[in-house]
Amino acid sequence: MDKRVKQTARAGYISKGAVYAITGILAFGAAAGLGSQSKGKLGVLEFLQNQPFGNVILGVLALGLLCYAFWRFYQSIKDPENIGSDAKGKGKRVGFFFSGLVYLGLAGFSAFQIFRDTGGGQQSGGGGGASSMLPQEVVPYVFYAIAIGLAIKSVFQFVKAYKGDFLDKFYLESYSNIDTRKTIKWLGYAGLISRGVVVGIVSYFFFRAADGAGSEDVKGTAEAFSFLQESSGPWLMGLVALGLICYGAYMFIMAKYRKFKDASGR
Numbered sequence: 001m002d003k004r005v006k007q008t009a010r011a012g013y014i015s016k017g018a019v020y021a022i023t024g025i026l027a028f029g030a031a032a033g034l035g036s037q038s039k040g041k042l043g044v045l046e047f048l049q050n051q052p053f054g055n056v057i058l059g060v061l062a063l064g065l066l067c068y069a070f071w072r073f074y075q076s077i078k079d080p081e082n083i084g085s086d087a088k089g090k091g092k093r094v095g096f097f098f099s100g101l102v103y104l105g106l107a108g109f110s111a112f113q114i115f116r117d118t119g120g121g122q123q124s125g126g127g128g129g130a131s132s133m134l135p136q137e138v139v140p141y142v143f144y145a146i147a148i149g150l151a152i153k154s155v156f157q158f159v160k161a162y163k164g165d166f167l168d169k170f171y172l173e174s175y176s177n178i179d180t181r182k183t184i185k186w187l188g189y190a191g192l193i194s195r196g197v198v199v200g201i202v203s204y205f206f207f208r209a210a211d212g213a214g215s216e217d218v219k220g221t222a223e224a225f226s227f228l229q230e231s232s233g234p235w236l237m238g239l240v241a242l243g244l245i246c247y248g249a250y251m252f253i254m255a256k257y258r259k260f261k262d263a264s265g266r
Helices: 003-031 041-049 054-078 087-117 139-163 165-169 178-212 221-232 234-257
Strands: none
Touching (some): 003 041, 003 054, 003 234, 041 054, 087 139
16 A cells, blocks of 8 residues: 555544544543533534634644545545455445545534634524425435434444454554553543444434434534433543543554555455
8 A cells, every 4th residue: 555545544543533532531521520511523623723823723633634534535445455345345435435524524614614713704694504405304314314324333333342353453463562452452442432322322313303303403422422411420421531532542543553454465
């Protein structure tokens, strides 16, 4: 695989890790009573923009997310690691493509935030949610499709953690340091399980919104944390937040230690 593609993928993993780690930190602070509210991915981008040199930070993060989106599209279309074209392989590659779309959207939102903050854009006064752009009779089916997709993604996170096949990307036997092996394993397990919990709750919100045929019940990551806190108290929310911090750290480890297998199998 081309060295530049690998470097692009590693930059993407770092940016994705930053988004998840900051999401987890803000949510943990909210659970501990140190902040007013938790924030989802979009809220994290806005939070970063409000920091000193926020637009610079946001611009770097946007480039990194763009790198991650490119890597996902590259995996989906070029199949550099020979995932295959059987049913399982196609399913994975389709998943990579949609993952690329999500992170391309995050990168675009980051760029929009910078553009708006520097006076290049104006906020429109009216307009509703995304669902108002669709015929009302179609909205429930769109929400059901999103809910099912998120539910599958949630289950996939748990299955991935249960099987432990995510560790295959690291070739752990090549590392002599046992602490490195343990760190990779446990950060991966904690992160995948926590991510599965949060995505599952967001899926539930979309199912509920589909039943009501409206957008008022559509929630994101921040509301998923609020749901956890309200239904189970701050302890479970804090544990899940710590798990997402672990997932962010796991992405950083992916950037450093992940092995890229060539299509030839090497």
